[in-house]
Structure formats: structure tokens, C-alpha cells
Amino acid sequence: MAIAGLATDIADTDAYESAVEHLRQARVVLPTFAQLADPATIPQSIAGETETVQVGAPNAANLFRVHWYNDDAGVGRSGVPGYVELPAALTGVKARIAVAFGNRFPMIAAHKVLPAYACLAPRIVTGRFDPARHKAVWPSTGNYCRGGVAISRILGCRGVAVLPEGMSEERFQWLREWVTEPDDIVRTPGSESNVKEIYDKCAELAADPTNVILNQFSEFGNYLVHYQCTGRALEAVFEDMRAGAPTLELAAFVAGTGSAGTLGAGDYLKEALGARIVAVEPTECPTMLYNGYGEHNIQGIGDKHIPFIQNVMNMDMVVGVSDDACDRLNVLFNSDEGRSYLEGRRRIDPAIIARLDNFGLSSIANVLAAIKTARRLDLGPNDVIVTVATDGAGMYVSESDKTVAAHFPGGFDAVAAGETFAQHLLGTDGDHVLELTHADRERIFNLGYYTWVEQQGVALEDFDARRDQRFWKGLRDLMPEWDGMIDDFNRRTGVNLPG
């Protein structure tokens, strides 16, 4: 298997010409990655058109909303990405923890539509994906495939979601409404950490040459778009905080690893602002911490392997968080009893409480990992930790019901709220926190060998190349090159206004 998704040459001019014609008919303009990193550069005519379109609609204008700067109302743009800074009364630490909202991304209310676009767009403009003929196959634990299906629908091609059958009902419900054929939802055995089963299914689907597999775990478009767009968005969040307090420093960037795409933002933030990079995983599936495995419910992270696009040798810490804590805090943050406890007993600002529904399960995991990081490093009021809420609580209503049924037989009352807060927020401990030595990084890096070289057939040379930071720095020229190709492609379709 060659390294996928790094090409900048046109592989097949017929496919390219067909894609131009197809997207001309579909009235699609492809945004450049520079525009998605800095949406202020989107032409006013397109931005104005986008504002007339519903944020949830499968409309080509929504490609220009695939960025971090959508406003609260789901209409226009905000100057700074939406985020919340969590008070010490909630986190129990003095460090300032800021969480950027991923649920403002269009169509799927999760940031995974960004990597989906970044994996497909380069294929289109290099003649490697013909929307008139190919099906885009999106292996995922739920959000990436929703993003992929949304993008596919806009482009007028088939999008196939491959995901474990155990993922949240909200994900399947969404998919049923968006796929063009029921067969385009492919359920694989298991749940969150059963990625091997997803790969096996993709290998089977790849036998059909009209299926193009867009494997987020090994596509560098995923890494690069987070490096460029998420990295710069989080820098803007930090700068917004620093505008009011010039002595602030960015101590750390924290992110759960599913495909490890989001973690790519850490490479940017380390270079630009010296942030430490902290990777998060479930303690029930502690692959990076202990070479471990297991089932868990932090949907989206902890996939029992080391993704090919994870820049392991640049990581600084690994933090394990329990899925039980995330499940229970999900109930605390999203129930009336939990909210009145936070306001009445803990005196937390109702405006902050109102924003906690922007956190899905992996977002809560990121917050808990940020608290653990602050504790381990003794961070103080001058230190900022930034992280992301990939999706919001809306994707986990059914999970909240399950948690109440399983753990709070008397219902979730004030006592349960107090217990949950005390145990899982105030009582957040420093367990399962690893400050990485070179040997630790080597161990985690080497774990990837079994997936990528032995199982997926990557050449050893390509696998090993990623130890060296020059490999990662070398990738960064790809985005401007693809942007040039996107501009050419748009000129060829001649579409000026999407829709």
C-alpha cells in the first residue's frame, strides 16, 4: 500500500474532466484550505449567498461554512471561533481552560466534516475521484462518515458510511436521512474500538474499483487540515484571551485521538506558541498508556491502534480518562437537576452552564484531560490550555438515558448531581497521566508497526519516515499546492456562486 492522499499530479485526465463537468452541473465551488483557515478571505458574494442557506442543509454553499468561525445563530461568521472558558469553580484548577465548539460546523454539527472535505477535495482536483462514477467510502466511528456522506451528497455522488453497529442511535438516525441508498450505511461488528473490523470491510469494498476508500486514519489531508485550520482557529481563541491578559501563555493543547487528525493542530500550536501536545484516550482502552485494549463509550476516540497520521514523536503527554466519568458528567451537564446543582450549590454562572450542552462525550473527556494536565504540571492562572468539543450533547441524548437507567436507579436527583460533581470533577485525580520520555514515544510509535506494516501492507520505509519531524514539515507545502489546483478547478467549472 502506498501512502494515500499525498499526490499533486493529475492521475487521470478523463476523471478530472468528468469531475469538472459534474460539479459544474451541481453548481459547486470548492473552497480552498486557505479560505477555510481564514474565512474572512471568502469572497463577499459567496459569503452572502451562504448566509441565505440553512446551516443544516445539503447545499453547496455550506462548503463555505466548513470552518471554525460560524456564529452562534448558524447564519454568519464570528470574528473569533465560538468557545467557552471554564471557570475554576467548575474545573477546580487555576489554569484557564478554553474549549472551542465543533458543533457549529454545518450539516453534521461536528468538526469532522472538515477532515472529510480535506480527504476528498485533493482527490477530485488531482483526477483521482470522479463524482460521476466513483463512490466515496468513509470508514469511521460515526462523525467522519456523517461528514463524508454530507460532502458526497453536495457533490452529487454516492457516499458510503462504514461504522460499527454499536455507535449512538443519533448517528444512525442522521445517516438514514442523508444517504441516497439504504445500502450506503454499512454496519461492522462491535463498537468504538473495533477499527480492525472497519478496515476489513473497506478492504472488501476496495475490490470494486468504483469504490474510493478515504481512510481518515491514514490520509494526510486529515492531519494537514487540522494543522492549518484547527491550529489557527485555536491560536485565535488563545489570542482572544490574551487580548484581555497579555501575560498569558499557551501551556498545552489537549485532544482525544480517534484518527489523530485533530492532534495535528498541536503541531501548529507547538510551533507558533510553544504549547505542549497532550493526547487523550479512554482508560478502558489504554493503547498509548499501556499498550492496552478494551471496550469503552467515549465515542470518537480510543480506537485500539496508533493512526498512521499521528505524529507520535512530537507528543508531550498522554492522559487517560474514564468513560464512566464522561457518561455521568454528560447527565450532570444536561439534566435540570444537574444544572440547578451547578448553579445553586456551586454558584457557576448560568451563562456558562447554558453552554455545557456544546460538549459531547469526547469533549468532556478533553476537559477532564485538561484538568489532569493542569494538576500534573501545576499550571497557574497565567497558563492556558486549549481543547476542542468535537460535537455536542445533542448526539448523546440516548446515551444519557442509558447512563441514568444503568447507574442512577432512583433517578438523577440533587444527591446524584452532588456525587457526580464531587467524584468526577472535584475528585479528578492525576492517575493515568504520562509525561513522555523519548523511550515512551518510541514505544507508542512502534506499536503502529503491527497495524500499518504487518496488517495494512505499508512499506517499512514509509512507516519509519514519520519518526523524523522533517517528514511532517515537508507535508505542509501540500496545502498551498492543492489550493492552487482547487482555484484552477473552479476556473474550469466556471461556477461563481454555489447553490
Ligand SMILES: Cc1ncc(COP(=O)(O)O)c(C=O)c1O
Ligand atoms: C466525537 C468525536 N470526538 C473525537 C474524535 C477524534 O477526532 P480525531 O479523529 O480527529 O482524532 C472523533 C472522531 O471521529 C469524534 O467523532
